[in-house]
Structures are given as C-alpha cells and as structure tokens.
Amino acid sequence: MSQTSCSLFGCGVDDDDRSWSMDDYAGGLARWCPGCGDHAILAAVERLLEAEQLPPERTVFVSGIGCASRFPHYLKTYGFHGIHGRALPIATGVKLRRPDLHVFVVMGDGDCTSIGAGHWIHAVRYNVSMVALMLDNGIYGLTKNQTSPTTPQHYASNTQPKGSFLMPLNPLSATLGVSNASFVAQTADWIPAHLYATIQAAYRHRGFSFVRILQRCPQYTSDMFEEAVRNPKMIEMLVHPDGVETPELDKIYTQKRVHDPRDLDTGRHLAEPADKIRLGIFFRDESRERYEELRAQRVHTAQEKIARLNEEFDKYAV
C-alpha cells in the first residue's frame, strides 16, 4: 500500500522520524476465551503493524459484530466496531474519501458470509484497497453456538442439534467467482508463520485483499480443525515466488503445490473442497481496477465551488 499524504487539510504527520514498537499498537487486554484462535491473529496483525511501521493514527480497523469483531478494541489505532455484517460499507466509505488511511476490516464468518454477504460480494467487485480478514470458526460463538454458513454439513449446533442440514458455503470459491476479485488467500490461526506471511502479502497488495483465516473456537468447535492441527499432512501449501513462501515450515508441512497466483482458473479449481486444506494465495492480480482510484477527485476550494455553483445557478436564472 502506498503512502499517500493526508487528503484532509494536512492533518497528521508526514515524513516524520517516529518509530513504533509492538507496544505502541496494543490496545485493551483481549478478552477472547483462552485458546481462541483470535489471539494468534491479533498477535500476527500487531507484528505486521510494527514491521510495516504504520502510523497508528493513520490506521483504521473496521469490524462488524461477533467475537472476531472485538478486534479493534484490542489495538491502539483508530477503530470502528460497527454493526453485524456491515463493516465493509463503512470501510469503503472511509477509504473512498481518505485514501491516505490504511484500512483493515475484521469480520467473522457470520458477519461476512451470512448477514453481510451482499456487501462482501460487492466489496470484492469494488476492489477498494483494504485488507479484509475473515476469521472463520464455522460457528456463531458470541451468541453461543449456532450454525453458520461455513459450518460443515452434519455438524451439530444449538440451532441445528441434529447437524447442519446444508453443505457449507465456500468463501474462497464465492470470492473467486466475483468479477474484479484481486486477492484471495487462505491461512490458519495455528500456523503463525504462514498467518503472518499471508496477511503481510494481503497488506502489500494494492486492492481488496480477502483473507479467510481458519480459526479455532475452543468453546464450540474445538474438534473442527483438530485433525488438521495434529496432522500437517492434512494441509497442502500453495507455494510460488509470487505467492506465500514459508521455507521455515517446509519440514513440518511437506505437502506443497506450486500455484501461480495469476492463474485464476487453477485457483478456482484449487478452492474447491478436497481431502486436504489448502493454504496460500489462490489468486492475485494488481492490474484490476481499484474503485477508490476510479472515483478519486481533486480537492476544490470553497471559492472554486462557489464560483462553479453560481455558474450552475445561471442556467436556472429567471
């Protein structure tokens, strides 16, 4: 993401020599359950902010409602903890008029793929530059154990105690199916190196970066990813020089597949359900048009506007 100078009357500090440590980004004490995958994701994000030295005042985290959406409270940046499913429209409004800000969106699976599904599809199409993290634990946790669109079929919950009736929605396929998609990746909370490398790639991508993070919920779906956590052979890493490379994990995660993120067709194929969980970048294309750039306008002074408005009035003069 390029550093743009602030578009709002020169507020903020440009080209300063300040530097930030991890502590500078730490907000309130995270109150997720012990063992919740969200802790690891928060740690990875704090690490990214520090590594990229993002000025806290120029960084905005927008979230919806759910366990995952508590995220902004635990950071010391600007944050907007909004309403269920609707983080993306708010984030779009922020970035559209303030392209100088670094915008991150944190959503859960209910937020993104259920109540906010319409916004998700269109946000992908707008391709406004931001990092959208979808923390997918396959369940509604905050409201205590209800089936979500990504809950595996036959998995029991309080609303569907005999097991989920339907096949789960595949967020990767859905995102890859939307025109103008520009970055689609998957990672997992229990593989910190891959998690960090993926969100870093997402941050560095120019456009709408969609990252599905498989996330464990110790309370309600502790067994959902258990097998994959215990058995690295369940994981297939998509690797490529233009994708995510984590050589430090090679000894553990031996299942690898070379996938060029420019190859959309193969990316779509790889996103389909398989006997392995695939992590990495399924698709990336920086040449896709970015809505905030298509709609960028130069700032007009009040006097300019008045002069132009008076011309407009002339057309309607009696």
Added chain:
Amino acid sequence: MSSSASVATKKRKASTPTGPVVTTVPEHTVEIVSDSGEGAQKCGQIFGAVSARMGNGAWTVELIPAEIQPPARSPAGASGNRIRIGTKPVTNWGDAANLVVAFNEQVLAARHRLDALHEDAIILVENMWATHDDEDIRREWVEVMEELSTTSYRIVEVPMEEQCLTITDNPRRGKNMFVLGLLSWIYERDVETVRDLIRLQFRKKAAVVAETNIALLDLGYQWAQEHLDFRINVPIEKPSTPMIVMNGNQTLAMGAIAAGMELCAMYPITPATSVSHYLGEIFEEFGGIVHQAEDEIAAAGVAIGSSYAGKVAFTVTSGPGLALKTEFIGLAVMVEVPLVVLDVQRGGPSTGLPTKVEQSDLLAALYAQPGDAPKVVLAPATIEECFHMVVTARRIAEAIRGVVIVLTDANLATGVQPFPRPNLDARWQAAPIDLSPVTEGVKPYDWDPELGLSRRFIPGQPGGMHTLTGLSHDELSKVAYDPESHERGCAMRSRKLAVLQQSLKPPEVYGDPEGDLLVVGWGSTKGAIEEAVDKARAEGLRVSTVQLRFLSPLEPGLKEIFARFRKVGTVEINYSDRLGDPYITVENRRMGQLAFLLRAHTLVDVDCWTRVPGQPLRPKGILEGIKTMLPGRPS
C-alpha cells in the same frame, strides 16, 4: 360555450376579424395529460420554466402513473403536468385546472373523474380518436364525450396528429412540442425563451432533434393563431430580486454542494433518485462523487464511513429505504458520527405509492430505532427551503455530532417554483473539526456535562486513536454495560437536542395570533394550507396557521401559541382514523403523525384532518377540513 364535439374548431379557418378575445386573469392553472411516454411532462416542465423565467409566479406538479409504460389510452396511465401560474408568487398547485390539453379522451376522462378540472375549464383534446380505424376506439371516444356533455367545459378539438405528420413521421414523439406551441400562443409566452429551453433540453442529442422540436413548436403556435379565438393574459410583475427556477430535488442537490458535502451515497428509489441524477452530472466538478451502493443499507454505511473519516456525507432515500437504513442510523446516533439523511417521502407503508406524495415518515424518522436514538428531523416547506435546509442539516450534524434527517416529499421533489437566488457563503463548507493533534488524555467522548457536546477526532489525528462502538460505552469509548455509563450516554446524546431546541425561535403564526382554530402543518403543505386559511378568513372564520420546520426537537413556544386558540388541529398528508367511521372512538382513534407528536409534547387536545390521496392537498379540500375541525361556536 356548450360542450360537444360539434363545436370543434377543427375546420374553422382564421380567427374572427376582430381577433382573439384576450382574458386577463391574476392566475391560471393548466394541465397537460397524455399516455405515459408521449412527453406531456416535458411539455409541462418547459411551459412552467418559461412562465417562471418570464416573471410569473409558478408551481408545477407532475402527474405520474406508477408504471413506466402503462397501457395506452387508459385512465390509470394519465401522465403529465399541472402548472399553476400567477401574477403573484404561487405556493401550491391550487384546486382545479382552468385549461387542459389532453392527448386522448381517456386521460381527459381520468382527470375529470378525479374532479381535477374547473367547471368552466377549457379543454383542448386530440381528435384523431373520433375517426380512428378501430371501432372500439371510436366508441370509447363517443362514450367519454357523452360523459362530458353534462359539464360546462368548453371543448376544442385539435388535430394534433394530423398537424404533426406534416413535419415528423412519428407524431407520438412530437405532439408535446406542438402542444407547447399552442400554449405559448394562448398564454402569450416569449417564443424565443421557449426555443432556448428546447435547445437546452435536447443539448445532448443531434442538433436536428432540437430543430425538429422547434419546428413543431412553431407549427402549434401558428395553428393556435389561426384557429383559436381566445388568449389568456396572466400579467407579469418582474420580481425585484434575482430568481432561479428549479425543482425540489435539484435544490437538494445544490444545497448539498453548497453545504460542502462531497459524497452522496445512494441506492435508486423513487422519488428520491433524481437528486443523484443531477449530482451525477455535475458533482465531480466540485470534487464530489455519487456512490451508487449495492443496497440502501450500504449507502448509509458508506456515508457513515466517509463522515467518520472527516468528510461529512449524505444519503438520499425514500420511505422503504429509510426503513432499511434504520440500524445504521441508530449506529450513527450511538457513535456520534455526523450523518445527513435526505428522505423524499412517498406513500406507504411498504412499497406503497412509489411516485406519489405522502407525509408518512415523520414518526419513522423520529422513532424507528430500537432504544433511544435522539436525532434531528427537519422539514422544508418550500422548494427554496430544500436548498437552505441541507446546508443547515450539515452544520447541525457536525455541531452536535449527530444524525439529521431532512423530510421532503414527492410534491417538493418534482415541483418547480421560482425562488430568490441564494447568496452562497464559503463558511457553509467549512468542516468544524479541530484538526490539531490530540493531547494525551483527552477522551473521545469528552462530553460537556451540561451540553452533551464533545470534540470529535478523526482518523489521521495523532493522539486521538480510539475505537468507536455501537455498544454502550463510556467517555473513553470503552464498552461499558454498567448502569451509570448507559444512563450517562443516553442523557448526553439526548441533551444535545435540548440544547439545540433552546437556540431555536418560536414559529411564526400566519394570521391573527389568536382565534378559534390554529392549523398546524409541516413540510410541503404550507402554501396550500395558507391559501385555505386565507379563504376561511375571507368567510369570517377565525383561523390561523403555523408551519413547523423542526420536528425534532420541536420548535419552542408551541404551548403558548396553542393556548391562544380555542382549538388546534393538524393538516397532514398521512393516515388518521376519522371519528364517525365504524368502531372509531375518541379513545381508539389513531391520529395523524404530527398530531400524535404534538399531543405527546404539549398535552393539548390536538385534532387532525389528514388525507392520503396520493397527491398534494388542494386548498379547497383543506378548507373543508378546517370547517370540520372548527369548534362549535359558543351559543
């Protein structure tokens, strides 16, 4: 003149040797009605604009069927325009049309059946149907002519199609300009101004299109000159101040620009959408953009996001869209992010009457949110006020960190009226945000304990980092569920309205400050109510009226004003039960929305007279309402 097809002037050659009879009147109301798609609206718009530009008072109302292409020659498909012009300013569409131009007898019959025509109305009707090849059509023509034969209309048959065919192969697309020519002759309009407006109308098309339309205009003018024996003179008094002419949605758009807003986030909905059409053409020249969102909800969200980031934005919608935005509006109230919502009201509930006027979103604007969500609600009463109230709305939204909903309606949206040209002020555009770095320890909700007001920090301001939340929160914007924090947050958000209310002036009473009945109105009904009150006073009735612009908070002094009248009643375009209807009692009667509000706020026994005809109220109708509400005279 008696009304029958036999008096047609079709065959008559030039006018009488003495020339046409010119009747001078202080005002006249014209209707042009056609099938949808025949261009009667365009004709009416240009006629209204020309009249206003020449210095007549004018008010135009679109007559719109809900469907884009209703069946041809159907009464339900009547589409067109009413234009009321006068020597003095005109404030409403009046009671009945004095002159009607109809493209077929079915749409004419529709207006007749709606009691829209004055008993002595002059009617110019296309007569091709009388001799049409289709037997059914000829029969329908005869039936309508028989229906009208008991009236005292003066019917003039005009061979519109036959005439237009001398210039264009497709008269269906050209009759409207021929009719504009007729009207230009009858009303002595300045033909060069008419030609200019036609060129403006077709500026995006090939030049030949404008020239064909002008030829049709000239043809109509010439035909009228040769065949009609009357002209109408509505004297012109040039206004002393510069005036402009536009419709209410255009003024909303202009107001948004003048207010310095640079983002209109919207989703298409009738009758609000034309605000964005207009902005879509010019907004970028001011650094602004129209964002057509994926839905009404997202439109509100994008506007909130932009406002949060320091660029105050607005969203424009109508009733069903307002319903969808409910949750986001509640969020904006809760996190105290400024937001301007323009609601161009239409008939409800549900999809209701998409193209037609109603004032039924008042209580939804005030109370749609769960929990206490205090916000400001304004209602412009004129097209001019649409402009200024958007400017006011933005300033209030920023000043109180809150939501301002502006309620206009379909009547203002499409109505055209001349009004004094606004003097633009650069201060309207200034963002009242203190952008200096935030001192360590300053709280994101540093509420003044008396005023409830607090400084707003926006992203980019060092030291101001905090997380907004729609959850109950304390001054640090930390989630706080304890009783004290929740009570305090509610009180602070509410206090801002009380502070605003104390800065307002009491409304002005139109008419005597005391009497038997005070009519209270809001929004676009002002002109019609005042005209009805004038009529009532001319009949010796002791009636006055007051029009409210602030619905939340309500303007001060209402109780004192009400106390000087024996009775108070509202006139509104929304539903209320009528006493005397089955099962309706004083106890269970559901009141008009403003009446409901005023009763709650003042404890005065406010009555109401409301109607939901899907069209603006007529002064005549309001006069009847006044008479039903007037308290019985003391014996």
